[in-house]
Amino acid sequence: MASNLVTFLQHQEEFDAILGAEEHVSILDESPAGLPLYHEACVYHPPTRSVFVTSNQMANPSHRRSPATGDKHVKLSRVYDPYQSSLDVAKVEDITFPHIDGAMLNGGVNFGRDHILFCAQGSKDPSDPSGIVKVAIPPEGSCDTTAEVVIDSFHGIPFNSVNDVVVHPLDSSIWFTDPHYGFHQGIRLQPQLPNQVYRYDPSTGSVRVVAEGFTRPNGLCFSPGLDTIYVTDTGAIHGSPSVPFDPAGPSHIYAFDIVYPEGRTEPQLVNRRVFAYAPGKVPDGIKCDTRGNVYAGCADGIEVWNPSGVLIGTIKIPGGVANFCFGENGVIYACNETRLLRIHLRGERVRGALLGI
Numbered sequence: 065m066a067s068n069l070v071t072f073l074q075h076q077e078e079f080d081a082i083l084g085a086e087e088h089v090s091i092l093d094e095s096p097a098g099l100p101l102y103h104e105a106c107v108y109h110p111p112t113r114s115v116f117v118t119s120n121q122m123a124n125p126s127h128r129r130s131p132a133t134g135d136k137h138v139k140l141s142r143v144y145d146p147y148q149s150s151l152d153v154a155k156v157e158d159i160t161f162p163h164i165d166g167a168m169l170n171g172g173v174n175f176g177r178d179h180i181l182f183c184a185q186g187s188k189d190p191s192d193p194s195g196i197v198k199v200a201i202p203p204e205g206s207c208d209t210t211a212e213v214v215i216d217s218f219h220g221i222p223f224n225s226v227n228d229v230v231v232h233p234l235d236s237s238i239w240f241t242d243p244h245y246g247f248h249q250g251i252r253l254q255p256q257l258p259n260q261v262y263r264y265d266p267s268t269g270s271v272r273v274v275a276e277g278f279t280r281p282n283g284l285c286f287s288p289g290l291d292t293i294y295v296t297d298t299g300a301i302h303g304s305p306s307v308p309f310d311p312a313g314p315s316h317i318y319a320f321d322i323v324y325p326e327g328r329t330e331p332q333l334v335n336r337r338v339f340a341y342a343p344g345k346v347p348d349g350i351k352c353d354t355r356g357n358v359y360a361g362c363a364d365g366i367e368v369w370n371p372s373g374v375l376i377g378t379i380k381i382p383g384g385v386a387n388f389c390f391g392e393n394g395v396i397y398a399c400n401e402t403r404l405l406r407i408h409l410r411g412e413r414v415r416g417a418l419l420g421i
Contacts, residue, residue, distance in 0.1 A: 069405070070380065070407065073377060073378040073380055075378070076376040076377070078370060079368065079376040080411070082353075082357065082411040082414050083377070084394075084410030086410060087407065088407075088410070089406070091403050092145065092154040092397070092406050093143055093156050093404045095402045101141060101402065102119070102399040102400060103399055104117070104119075104170045104171055104349070104399065105118040105140075106397055106398070107172045109180070113144065113149055113392075115143045115391075115397050116140065116142050117141050117142075117143065118138055118141075118169045118182070119138050119141070120138070120401065121134075121251070122137060122138070122139070123135060123136060124137055132189035132192065133165065134250035137165045138164075138167070138169050140159040140164065141157065141158055142159050143155070143156050143404055154404075157205075158207055159199075159202065160209075161208065162210075163191075164211070166187045167182075167185075167211070168184065168186060168225075168246070168251055169182045170182070170183040170226070170227050170228065171227055171229055173229050173230055175198060175231060178201055179198050179199060180198075181196055181229050181238065182229075183195075183196065184226065185225035185227070187252065188251065193211060193213050194213075195213055195215050195217065195223050196264070197214060198211065198212045198213075199211045214266070215238075215271060218262065218271055221257055222253075223257065223262075225243065225245050226241065227240070227243055227245065227282055228241050228283045230284055233286075233418055235267075236266060237263055237264065237266070238266065239284060240261070240262055240284075241261050241281040241283070241295065242257065242260055243298075247303075248303030248304040258276055259276070260275065261281055262274065265330075274332075275333050275336070277336075278295070278297045278318075279313070279314045280299040280302075280314070281295055281296070282295075282296045282297065283348050283349045284350065285351050286322075286352070287371075288352055288418065289356075290418075291322055292320065293319070293322055293333065294350055295320070296317050296318075296347040296349075297318065298315065299313050299315075300314055300345060300346050311345070315341060316339075316341050316342070317342065317347055317358065318339060319339040320334065338373075339358070339373045342360060342362045342367055343364075343367070343375070344378065347360035347361070347362050349361040349389075353416060353417055354417045357370055357371065358373075359388070361385035361387050361388050361399070362384060364378060364381070364384060365385055365398075379396075379407065383402075384400070385398045386401075387399050390417075391406075391416075393408075394409040394411065394414040395407070395408050396408075396416075
């Protein structure tokens with residue numbers, strides 16, 4: 065049990081409909097060495113009732129030098145939820161594939177039943193995978209898998225360090241953010257592209273810039289009706305360890321209307337507007353529930369807004385949450401750096417929208 069670790073703060077009465085009569089919190093896994101194993105991705109795979117997560121960047125041991133990644137690496141783990149299976153405790157597997165250390169994985173999303181798309185920030189070595197990579201989900205008990213680069217450049221110009229990704233459920237187009245973080249973190253070469261949001265259509269091979277004007281675009285998600293896309297800006301964090309956190313810097317969520325001009329199959333993003341400013345700072349991963357409420361992982365936990373942009377509640381978690389995902393029946397899996405939390409919200413019909421399965 066971890067109920068003493070999480071506090072539920074109501075800002076508006078409607079948050080009660082999300083919480084329900086009695087929420088339940090538990091720690092699925094906690095790093096015994098205090099390593100930040102639970103940082104990003106956080107992708108729930110329903111067929112196997114497991115969660116795929118990526119670590120924060122961790123220092124390489126002294127015997128494993130890697131100048132291309134700044135002597136750092138990122139782990140990909142898979143955690144099986146014992147509440148959804150016959151397991152007594154959560155089972156954790158360390159997933160590997162060729163060149164995974166150089167991929168420096170970050171965000172992710174389901175891509176059909178058998179694959180997950182991950183954002184590979186890449187390294188200074190062009191032979192390391194970067195961009196959007198498709199990773200095959202290994203059988204239970206297997207730690208090795210394969211990865212295929214889906215797209216790694218904008219018409220031959222390498223992406224900076226792709227950060228988060230979503231898949232449109234109707235046309236399977238891939239939307240992703242590409243901030244400059246990799247360069248400032250010492251794992252990528254000098255950026256050649258602005259901080260932008262892209263749409264890639266696997267059926268035609270077309271890739272387009274669909275939004276710009278961000279300091280550091282980060283998480284993104286569609287509304288349940290697919291008529292709005294939300295994009296977070298975490299520009300308050302520069303990325304370089306020598307640049308301090310800017311408490312007055314960008315910690316915003318922007319909304320765009322998704323429209324299809326008459327006779328066109330390619331969507332346009334219009335009516336850019338501020339949806340919310342996160343009082344807990346740096347909204348990172350972002351999701352919607354089926355009622356259109358918007359959830360974002362922030363420095364104070366998970367903040368929740370109604371569709372009008374009114375903050376209705378905060379799931380306050382010390383250490384914050386970079387990313388999270390919905391599971392089944394109102395469950396949220398939250399990455400708390402050294403812990404993976406399972407938060408069961410028992411409100412009526414609280415479900416994650418557009419899980420990409």
